[in-house]
Each structure stands twice: as C-alpha cells, then as structure tokens.
Amino acid sequence: MNAPLSDTTTALPQAAWQSTFVNRLQRRSSRVIVIELVPATALPLAGFTAGAHVDLALPDARVRSYSLMNAPEHARCYQLGILLAAEGRGGSHYLHTQLREGDSLQASLPRNAFPLHEPAENSVLIAGGIGITPLLCMARHLAARQRPLHLYYSARSRQDAVFLQDLTPLGNALTCLFDDECGGPPDLLPLLAAHPPATHFYCCGPGPMLDAFGLACRRLGITRAHVERFSASSRLPGSLPPRGYDVVLAHSRTRLHYDGQGSLLDFLLRSGVAIPNGCHQGVCGSCATRVVSGEVDHRDGILSEHERQHSSLMLPCVSGCRGTQLELDI
Numbered sequence: 001m002n003a004p005l006s007d008t009t010t011a012l013p014q015a016a017w018q019s020t021f022v023n024r025l026q027r028r029s030s031r032v033i034v035i036e037l038v039p040a041t042a043l044p045l046a047g048f049t050a051g052a053h054v055d056l057a058l059p060d061a062r063v064r065s066y067s068l069m070n071a072p073e074h075a076r077c078y079q080l081g082i083l084l085a086a087e088g089r090g091g092s093h094y095l096h097t098q099l100r101e102g103d104s105l106q107a108s109l110p111r112n113a114f115p116l117h118e119p120a121e122n123s124v125l126i127a128g129g130i131g132i133t134p135l136l137c138m139a140r141h142l143a144a145r146q147r148p149l150h151l152y153y154s155a156r157s158r159q160d161a162v163f164l165q166d167l168t169p170l171g172n173a174l175t176c177l178f179d180d181e182c183g184g185p186p187d188l189l190p191l192l193a194a195h196p197p198a199t200h201f202y203c204c205g206p207g208p209m210l211d212a213f214g215l216a217c218r219r220l221g222i223t224r225a226h227v228e229r230f231s232a233s234s235r236l237p238g239s240l241p242p243r244g245y246d247v248v249l250a251h252s253r254t255r256l257h258y259d260g261q262g263s264l265l266d267f268l269l270r271s272g273v274a275i276p277n278g279c280h281q282g283v284c285g286s287c288a289t290r291v292v293s294g295e296v297d298h299r300d301g302i303l304s305e306h307e308r309q310h311s312s313l314m315l316p317c318v319s320g321c322r323g324t325q326l327e328l329d330i
C-alpha cells in the first residue's frame, strides 16, 4: 500500500488450511468468476472480519490470496471474486479454466490486512474494478449493523461493473462511477471532501486509483485512510539491489548466508524454512515475519510508516536488510 496507509494493518502468520469444496461457480464476465467455498468436513469454516482474505492452495504449490466478499455474519461459506489476471503467475488462469463446481480446494484461515474501524461515525468505501470485493464485504457488514456508510463503485463501463447486482440492497448508499459515462476516472478530491472530517475512508482498486486516493488524502489532510492493493504500486520503492547478508533464524539459532540473488523469501523457502506466502509482490501480507534485530529495507505495499517504525514486521518476498545481518523470529 502507498501512503496514506492503514494504521491498523495486522498481518498474522498463517496457522492452518481448511478443506473446502466449490459449492457454486458463477461466471460474471469473460474475466471475472465468483466462487463459493463450503466446508468439505463436518467442521464449520473459520470466522472472519470485514476486509479479510484467504489464501487458496493451487496445484504446483502455488498460493493465491483473494478477498472475502460475503459478510462476516454469513461465514458459513467463503465467497471470492476472481479476476483473470492479464499478467499473473497462472493462479487466476487455473481457477478460470480448470476449476469446476464440486472440486476440492484448500483455503487458509482468513487473515485481515485491511480491517474495518467499526466504531467510525461514517465509513466511505471507494472501489475500482475487482477492488470491490473486500469493500463489498465491508458494506454488507456495515449495512447489517445499520452503520452509516457510502460506497462508490467505479468501473470502466456499466458492462464492466459485474458486481452491481450484489450492491442493490445498499440503495442510496451506493454511487456508481462509470468512466465512459463520467468522461474518465473519478476525481477523488471533491468526492472525499464532501464527507465529514471524522469519516474513515477505504479504497481498493487499480494502482493509479490508489495513488490518486493517496494524493487526495494528503491534500485534504485526511489521516483516517485505509487502502488495499491487489498488485504492486507504480509508486512503490522498487526492487532491492542484489546484496548479501547473514540471516539468523532465532528459534534454531541457525545462521545462513543470503547472497542477494532472488528474494529473501525464496531463499528461506529454498533453505527449508516454512513461511506462508501468496502474492510474492509485497501486497498480500502472507509472508509477514517478525524481525528480532537488524535494519529492514522495506519495499512492500502494505505496512504503514507507523508499522515500519514501531512494529517488527517485514515482508521478505520484497524487503531485505540494510546492514550485514538480519535476525528473524522463526
């Protein structure tokens, strides 16, 4: 995530997988499917909070993260909206072309890197494209609790707004912004300025929209702003230059030398260290790891400046070490 960032990110280590099967698969468009996962055993699925996501374990040891669309009040299933990525690493292509109703899927316990500030006086949700999925979950949750909210749903055209049917219950709390009807992407500055100062703003969508959101928030002095990225930002600091350093695994007191080739996450996985992982782009939070000592060179898109300074988390899929040694709490 880009600044301004959520100040409440909680990237929790993944604990277990749940056996599920695909109860329903809907094709909403040539590029978007919605799947509903239900338990494959007698055990209910783990509950979740609004804004959470789960990882799916796919063939070839691929793991992909997807936001939960259904309200936490209806956690008997997990509903996920999946965009066919144009330049993905094959996960969405597999799900779009191979997955069928009745198929088994392993889903992680839900994690939440985009939590809702529930006591807020007002919540404004701004979604672009597939970024609607976590915001749909939030909107459903807030509506179920009769909390004040407004959802802005932006898409290139009405035809591209394939989640419109899910939003009908919001009534006047929904504003649709279609590029082809509005003459381009929405101008977020007046849109944000129209809401009272105590509002919490949430934005999820394509990188340019999140960058525009960040800029508008900075101009308006908005601090209660939360974003979730589905892919790396054009304004993220970029990849690390290759440089080596020692990595100490605190639990086993093992010292490894990382030569700077590939990501630190890949190096740890190759070294036999089990670390949950998903996007490999620093945006899903799956690989969040606690640092015991050493100066981290943060390159992720989800930790806030506050977290970088005051928490001990790092995302080893994109981040590294500024010094000669990094000690990890694993």
Ligand code: FES
Pocket (backbone or CB within 6 Å): 276, 277, 278, 279, 280, 281, 282, 283, 284, 285, 286, 287, 288, 315, 316, 317, 318
């Ligand atoms: S694997 Fe997604 S943040 Fe590291």
